[in-house]
Amino acid sequence: MGKVFVFDHPLIQHKLTYIRQKDTGTKEFRELVDEIATLMAFEVTRDLPLTEIEIETPICKTKAKVLTGKKLGVVPILRAGMGMVDGVLKLIPNARVGHIGLYRDPETLKPVEYYVKLPTDIEERDFIVVDPMLATGGSAVEAIHALKKRGAKHIIFMCLIAAPEGVKALEEAHPDVDIYIAALDEKLNEKGYIVPGLGDAGDRLFGTK
Ligand code: PRP
Numbered sequence: 001m002g003k004v005f006v007f008d009h010p011l012i013q014h015k016l017t018y019i020r021q022k023d024t025g026t027k028e029f030r031e032l033v034d035e036i037a038t039l040m041a042f043e044v045t046r047d048l049p050l051t052e053i054e055i056e057t058p059i060c061k062t063k064a065k066v067l068t069g070k071k072l073g074v075v076p077i078l079r080a081g082m083g084m085v086d087g088v089l090k091l092i093p094n095a096r097v098g099h100i101g102l103y104r105d106p107e108t109l110k111p112v113e114y115y116v117k118l119p120t121d122i123e124e125r126d127f128i129v130v131d132p133m134l135a136t137g138g139s140a141v142e143a144i145h146a147l148k149k150r151g152a153k154h155i156i157f158m159c160l161i162a163a164p165e166g167v168k169a170l171e172e173a174h175p176d177v178d179i180y181i182a183a184l185d186e187k188l189n190e191k192g193y194i195v196p197g198l199g200d201a202g203d204r205l206f207g208t209k
């Protein structure tokens with residue numbers, strides 16, 4: 001089974017409190033989602049492989065570590081996942097970006113795929129799938145399935161707020177995928193919204209209704 005990592009960093013918790021509040025406007029919401037994504041990316045990249053190279057400081061020659069240059073891909077689930085991409089790219093600017101378009105049918109709550117565009121070398125790349133919300137888990141399960149179907153071997157999932165139902169569904173469908181969550185909330189309501197959550201992440205990010 002993959003690991004489930006829930007962040008307890010005070011900066012992340014503080015910023016989350018503001019995006020949860022209903023009076024937080026689009027500009028501030030977007031900025032905070034971006035900042036939280038950067039803070040999460042710091043932890044998510046903890047195990048990136050390093051190698052030693054020879055360098056010369058003004059004092060002497062020495063050996064020092066650099067990233068091996070492992071191929072990475074960031075894949076937002078459209079739309080709301082887009083809000084987390086720039087925040088992640090601040091720390092790993094050379095990562096390629098793929099897109100998976102899914103929307104949740106409001107009646108069935110099942111994800112409907114409408115767009116997939118991924119980087120080349122899928123089999124050699126590690127992927128970070130990003131989406132602010134893991135509710136029923138249907139979208140994340142389907143997006144990861146779409147990646148695996150095209151050859152992806154190593155995938156992690158990163159979200160801001162998750163419901164226990166979504167974590168369970170994702171763990172069951174993809175036990176090889178590590179899940180990084182900024183906050184684990186109480187439950188889903190009868191409309192499939194996370195409680196207490198933050199409402200509709202896509203609408204709040206893009207100012208739509
Ligand atoms: C939201 C959210 C997730 C999904 C989570 O997207 O961004 O992708 O719902 O719900 P689930 O875990 O029950 O599948 P939505 O379908 O509202 O589309 P949007 O990002 O275009 O607003």
Ligand code: URA
Binds near residue numbers: 135193
């Ligand atoms: N999608 C959202 O944007 N918010 C929720 O609470 C659940 C699904």
